[in-house]
Amino acid sequence: MSSEVKGCQCCCDAKENDRELFDRIGEIIEKYRDREGSLIQVLHMAQNIYGYLPLELQKYIAERMDKPLSEVSGVITFYSFFSTQPKGKHTIRVCLGTACYVRGGKKIVDKLIEILGVEIGDTTPDGIFTLEVMRCIGACGLAPAMMIDDVVYKQVNPNKLQQILNKYYR
Numbered sequence: 001m002s003s004e005v006k007g008c009q010c011c012c013d014a015k016e017n018d019r020e021l022f023d024r025i026g027e028i029i030e031k032y033r034d035r036e037g038s039l040i041q042v043l044h045m046a047q048n049i050y051g052y053l054p055l056e057l058q059k060y061i062a063e064r065m066d067k068p069l070s071e072v073s074g075v076i077t078f079y080s081f082f083s084t085q086p087k088g089k090h091t092i093r094v095c096l097g098t099a100c101y102v103r104g105g106k107k108i109v110d111k112l113i114e115i116l117g118v119e120i121g122d123t124t125p126d127g128i129f130t131l132e133v134m135r136c137i138g139a140c141g142l143a144p145a146m147m148i149d150d151v152v153y154k155q156v157n158p159n160k161l162q163q164i165l166n167k168y169y170r
């Protein structure tokens, strides 16, 4: 959690908000702790609530679940859908499965890197987009494909990417 800064209302609010979110996650842990394979479920729900899984939250989960921190961090590192960095408002996932790759998926990634000025896995400085890649989103017949949040874009033309992104700046 962020360190306390005296007289700074916004930091105090953030800290208070953090506490609330940790409490909510704590309640989930109480509910799931004794179930088989509960760590992944708890991590999913914690990420949904907090947005990502910073070290401070990993420590909290490890302590409350009575597990070593290395186990919690190990699971987070193993699965690509867990993130230890804050995500942007919108997540772009470009498919690099075989069909998309051979039909230009890599060109889409390269163009997005150029437009957004970030690498894969990073978030733009304005916090709007996080750029990720994935393997097959089930639209192989209309490759290359990508998703922005829950919306699937098919037969994506790299030259039309800016137009697509513009919709999300509003």
Ligand code: FES
Binding pocket: 095, 096, 097, 098, 099, 100, 101, 135, 136, 137, 138, 139, 140, 141, 143, 144, 145
């Ligand atoms: S390989 Fe891209 S949608 Fe299947």
